[in-house]
Amino acid sequence: MQLHAQDHDRDHDQKPPVPRHAIADGTTFLIRLEDNLDVGRVQPGKRFKAKLEEDMMGPDETMILHSSRIRGHISAVGNGFHPRLLLSFDEIETPRGWAPLMATITAVPGEHGLTIGDEGAIERAGQGGSGHHDPDAEGIGSKAGAAAGVVRAIFSDHRLQLQKGIILEVRLDRPLQVPWR
Numbered sequence: 001m002q003l004h005a006q007d008h009d010r011d012h013d014q015k016p017p018v019p020r021h022a023i024a025d026g027t028t029f030l031i032r033l034e035d036n037l038d039v040g041r042v043q044p045g046k047r048f049k050a051k052l053e054e055d056m057m058g059p060d061e062t063m064i065l066h067s068s069r070i071r072g073h074i075s076a077v078g079n080g081f082h083p084r085l086l087l088s089f090d091e092i093e094t095p096r097g098w099a100p101l102m103a104t105i106t107a108v109p110g111e112h113g114l115t116i117g118d119e120g121a122i123e124r125a126g127q128g129g130s131g132h133h134d135p136d137a138e139g140i141g142s143k144a145g146a147a148a149g150v151v152r153a154i155f156s157d158h159r160l161q162l163q164k165g166i167i168l169e170v171r172l173d174r175p176l177q178v179p180w181r
Contacts, residue, residue: 023058023176028106030054030167031070037162039083046074048087053167062178069093070101076121083160086121089170096179107169114160124160 018024030053037048050070057063071090078084089101104120117123 018059018175019177020060021058021062021178021180023056023062023064023172023178025172025175027056027172027176029056029170029172030109031170033162033166033168034164036164037074037085037087039077039079039085039160042074042077042085044074044076048072048074050168052092056176058176058178062180064092064094064176064178071098072101078121082123084117084121084123085160085162086119087168092176094178099176099178101176102173103170104173105168106171109167109169111166122160122162 031050032053034049034051037046048071050072052064052066052068052070055063055066070092073088073090074085075088076084076086087105089103091098092101105116105122106120107116108114108122113125115123115125
C-alpha cells in the first residue's frame with residue numbers, strides 16, 4: 001500500500017503531457033523587437049511587433065519557424081526614478097494562422113543596464129547599488145554619500161528605451177497550441 005501512495009504522489013507532481021500540436025509551457029526562446037519603445041513616449045495599450053529569432057519545436061515535431069511574426073501590447077509604463085515597461089504578448093504567426101501567445105520576458109541578453117522585475121517587467125538597473133556595507137553607516141560620511149547619491153540620481157539618465165532590434169528572452173506561460181487545420 002505504501003508503494004502505491006508514493007507512485008500516486010510522483011504522478012501528481014508531474015506536469016500533464018503537452019497537448020498534440022503544441023509547444024510546452026516553460027519553453028524559452030528569443031525574439032527580436034521590431035519597434036522602438038521609450039517609456040517617455042509610449043502608453044499602455046500601444047501595440048508592438050517582434051519576430052521569432054529561432055525555430056520552436058514541440059514534442060511531436062510541431063514547429064514554429066524562425067522569423068515568425070509576434071504581436072503584443074504594452075501593459076504598463078513607469079517613469080521617474082524607477083522606469084519600467086511591462087510587455088504583454090498577444091499572438092504569434094504559425095504555418096497555419098495566428099495563435100494566442102501567453103509568455104513572460106525573462107531576460108534582455110547583452111543589455112547590462114536593464115533587469116527583469118516582477119511579472120517580467122523590464123526595468124533600468126539600480127543606480128549605485130554596489131551592495132557593500134558602509135562601516136560608517138550612521139555617521140556623517142554616510143549621510144554625505146547618500147546626499148551625493150540622490151544628486152547623482154537626479155542628474156543621471158533614467159530613460160528606459162528598447163531600441164528596434166533588441167533581443168528579448170521569453171518563456172511560455174501556457175502551452176502554445178499551434179493551429180493544425
